[in-house]
Amino acid sequence: MEREEAIRKLQESVGEENVLFSDVDLTLYGYDASLEKGRADAVVLPGSTDQVSLVVRLAYQEGIPIIARGSGTNLSGGTVPVRGGIVLHFSRMNKILEVDIPNRTVTVEPGVITLDLQTMLLKQGFLYAPDPASQKVSTLGGNVGENSGGPHCLKYGVTTNHVLGAEVVLYDGTVTWIGGKNPDNPGYDLMGLIVGSEGTLAIATKIILRIIRAPEAIKTMLAIYDSIEDASNTVSAIIAEGIVPATLEMMDHVVMEAVEKSVQAGYPLDAAAVLIIELDGLKDGLDRQAAKVLEICKRHNVREIQLARDEAERARLWAGRKGAFGAVTRLRPCYMVCDGTVPRTKLPEVLNQVMEVGKKYGLLIGNVFHAGDGNLHPLILFDERDEAEKNTAMKAASEILKICADAGGTISGEHGIGIEKLREMNFIFTEDDLETMRKIKRAMDPKDVLNPGKVIPN
Amino acid sequence: MNLVKLRKFTYEEVTRCNRCGFCLPSCPIYLVKGIESATPRGRNAITRAVIEGRLQWSGEVEKSIFSCLGCGACTANCFPAIKTRDIVFRDRECLVSEGIYPKIADRLAQYILEEGNISNENNEERAEWQELIKGIPEHYFEKEKADVIYFVGCVASFFPLAQKIPASMAMVMEKAGVDFTVLGGQEWCCGYPLIGAGMPDKMDALIKHNVEVVERIGATKVVFTCPSCYHTWKHFYPSGAEYLSASEFLVELLREGNLELKPLDVKVTYHDPCDLGRNTGVYEPPRKVLSSIPGVELVEMEKNRQLTTCCGGGGNLEMVEPELSGKVADLKIAEIQATGADVVVSSCQQCLRTIAGRARRRKIPLIVKDITELLAEAMV
Structure with missing residues (x-):
């Protein structure tokens, strides 16, 4: 199908004003908060599950990549359209649909801002616990996609521990429910599979979250x-x-x-x-x-x-x-954050090694992190306009992740793999592991239209 | 302004934007439109892409850059404090050089340069508001020499809804025995609308004229009820006089004990105008004026002082996209209503017009007053 024809079909599905395709729009939907860049072919602002379904069905039929995103604050290129395609921006689907205090759940659309939900709940004495540092702008759909963590996740658990169910749109546009208000569901834990899959397996259009009493x-x-x-x-x-x-x-x-x-x-x-x-x-x-x-x-x-x-x-x-x-861009213009996680007892040793990497490459590194989880966030500071320095920073970042992996840790605590850490996946997974993941991806998205090129290296 | 200059002034600044997105929830335009080109982050990215040759100046760029309120809320919420407002105003200069800008700005510039005001009115009619004052002194507040100049501003001079502001301010100063004058037809637009329009190079004649008038009158102080005039004078006007916003000046009068006030039994909330608060740093004086009136109870909005939400009237948006400006006013009105106050008080004729105008169109019962008006009501 020609691009013009596809855009016309999208406009029919969601309304003309909700399809963006100017040069400016396609450039601006090509970034997230990482250093990765891409370019979309069109941007769609869906207003309902049905509209999401129509757009996904079209993408499936035509083999067009489809990338779901919220506020675009993710840190590993997860929502960057590296192979072009349609970006679904959920800013219009931002309603809190139900607060069910007796069952301790809320049902939200994916574009709800995390802090907006938390502020509303706190007034009633309740808490949605996961608190990514970006909570005042991040969306709950994005949190589900990335399985976001935050300072309070040490005690309360990360996003996946708080997602009970979701209405999802599958690769071909089919709408279905996974999980629900029940605390436990029989069969495979499909919800667990989808949370943190970075939009590569399904797109959530309604989310049921667990809430708890705010601490006394x-x-x-x-x-x-x-x-x-x-x-x-x-x-x-x-x-x-x-x-x-x-x-x-x-x-x-x-x-x-x-x-x-x-x-x-x-x-x-x-x-x-x-x-x-x-x-x-x-x-x-x-x-x-x-x-x-x-x-x-x-x-x-x-x-x-x-x-x-x-x-x-x-x-x-x-x-x-x-x-x-x-704040660190007050010191140097850009930063790269390494989201490695290590067993807590290894923290002093690994932090020393991280600082050694900085010294070795002559790079300033700042540390701010979830120490209780052993989840490091070394911030490598540099200027991305200096190609040589950028390459050095990326090399240093990779080395830091290797150090974490070698210390018995892993390469991402909460920021996801996206495209930024594809190369490092083999630090922690064997080729067999990766092939198993590819099989899951093929089973859930046979034509590879859902956020292709992310999470699993080819 | 051209690309070379744009690069010099803004490239380091926009490069420090790492797209964290913390500006998004503070930008009223994004809250209304929900698209990336309506975000401060997006405007920074556009500027950087143009500098780096990845985007060209275009009508689409114009739409994003001219839909900024210049309210500065993004910078207040930005950890590296990137000054997107300044960046946007420089972008506008470039767009004007390229001929890609809202053509209504040409008319505005023409009115300002030919008539001395934004309204295409005979500038001698600036004093229309004086008709609202009963028993006005014979000199009509227009003197050849005075210690204080009250610079009324275009909007308060020519828009009926705002004319009560100079009427109140003049009465308060008169009762307090201040030796002051207004400039009548000798007051020319301060030039602020030209900054917002991307044409600051056209301000020179205005600045020169207004400064000459101040010197001729020999005033030591110039007082403003318009925060944008005040902000513009503070940043661009080289005269020996001291510049004070109305509330700063009123606090002085109150301190000297020159005003006798009776109680007003009213619950108010205060809206910080962007150009007075965030962009010039005047937060407490208006609150001091309010607390000096017996019986006035102040309840703050959830977002106040440096975090305040713009009324929707900033950055020439009302002229370029009135409906968008109105939708921003809806956000503001909702915040005001959440306080349960009887009256919203501001210290800006533009905020007053935007908020009151929108409320009236939407049939929302809302009482909007300028701080000078409330003070005038409390005068014995």
Whole structure:
């Protein structure tokens, strides 16, 4: 089918004003928050499941790639149209369809902003727990696609632990439901398969999420260290003690400097590292738990611990943490984030190796990460306009992921594989593993139209 | 402005945009349109692509770049604080050089340069608002010498809905015994609409004239009820006088004890105009004025001060795309209604017109007042 003909059909399916194909639009839908670039052939803003189904059916019939996305904040090129095709932008499907308090679920359209749902729920004393740093702009559909994590996922689990079911559009436009409000479903865990599949297996058009009661009490502490090693050891010691804080986040001095230039979060600029430790739960016992944490911190040479005195102070501490990625471009124009994960006890050793990589290539590296999960986010800083420096940064990033894999960890904690980490998949998977994944992909998308070229290397 | 200059002024800045998207939920245009070309991130990317030769100036680029309110909310929510507003205004200059811009801007420029105002009115009629004042002094507030100049601005001079602002401001200053003058036909547009239109090079004659008038009158202070005039003077006008927004000046008058106020039993919320708050940094003086009126209870909107949502009237959008401007006003009206306040107070004639105008068209009962108006009501 000619391009004009395809566009006309899309316009018939969703309305003329909801199909974009100007040079500007195709350029702007060619990026996400990673360094990868592509170019779409058309952009569609669907308004309903039926419209998504029509568009997917057309794509299937014509063999056109179809890429679903929300706010385009993902960090590994997952929504970049590398083979052209139709980008489905879910900004219009942004309604919270149902809040079912007795069953502890909400049903949402994929374009709902994560924080909008959380703010609405909190007013009723409930919580949707996964809190990616980009929550104020990320969409729940995107969170499902990437299986997003966040600081509080240490205690509460990542996105997949909170998705009960979804209405999905399959490769040929068929609409079906997977899972539902039941806490458990028989048969294969297809929902688990789809969450984190980066839009390569199906496209979610309605999502049922688990909600929980908001904690009765919260204590947020900033633990300040003169050495990264002491901070890292504190992390594994806290977990080893059997305490599961709501968060255990670490930031080093490079990142703190950038954040303080952006907002006055109150981070100490002369420290080597800080931990943001948050405890939550029932009021009773929280003080005892805090005392225990304090004691562990002291045992590992903490310089000082500050307790957030009120909600405003807590919000300030978190604002700094959540904007950390963006903030580092105050130091250098671009960054590449390595989302490797390692067993917690390996943190001090791996962090040292990461800094060695930086030294070896002469690159500034900042660290801000979910220490409790052992999920590193070394931010390699450089200028992408300098082709040589960009290549060096990519080489360094790959080496860092190798270090994580060799330490018994993995190459992505939460940002997905997309296209950025395709080359590194063989660090952790054998050719047999990858072939099994390809079989699943072929079974669920025989014509390879759903976000082709992502996740599994050819 | 051409590509070479654009590159010099903006290339480093746009390169630091790493497309994190934190600007998206703060951009009223994106919230209304839901497409990437309506995002600050997208506007940065367009600028970078044009500089790098991956995109050409075009009607599509024009649509994105001229649909920005210039409200600055994106920068307030951006960790590297990328100044997309400044970038967009420079893009507009380039688009004007290329001949790709909303042609209504030509008419605007013509009115400003030929008549001295945005409304194509005889500039001598700037003082129409004086008719609203009963028992106006014989000098009609137009003196040859004065300590303070009150610069009224085009919108408050020529738009009936906003004329109550200069009427209130003049009455308050008169009662407080301020030695002030207005400029009547000698007041020329400050030039701000030309910045928004991508034609700042046409401002020179306006600046020169207005500064000469200030010097002739020998004023030590120029006071503005229009935040955009105030912002423009602060950034572009070289005179020896001190420039003050109305609320900063009113706070001085209140401090000196020159105003006697009676209680007003009313619950208000305050809308921060972008050019006064975010773009010039005046947040507290208007709140001080409100708290000085006995009986006034202030409830803040969820997004206030540097996080405030634009009324929809910024960046010449109302002229270029009135319906889009109106839809942004709907977002603002919803935020105002959520406070449960009886009255929304602002300190900008454009915010007042945009919010009140939209509410009236949508038949939403909403009382919108300028801060000078509320203060005038409270005067004994």
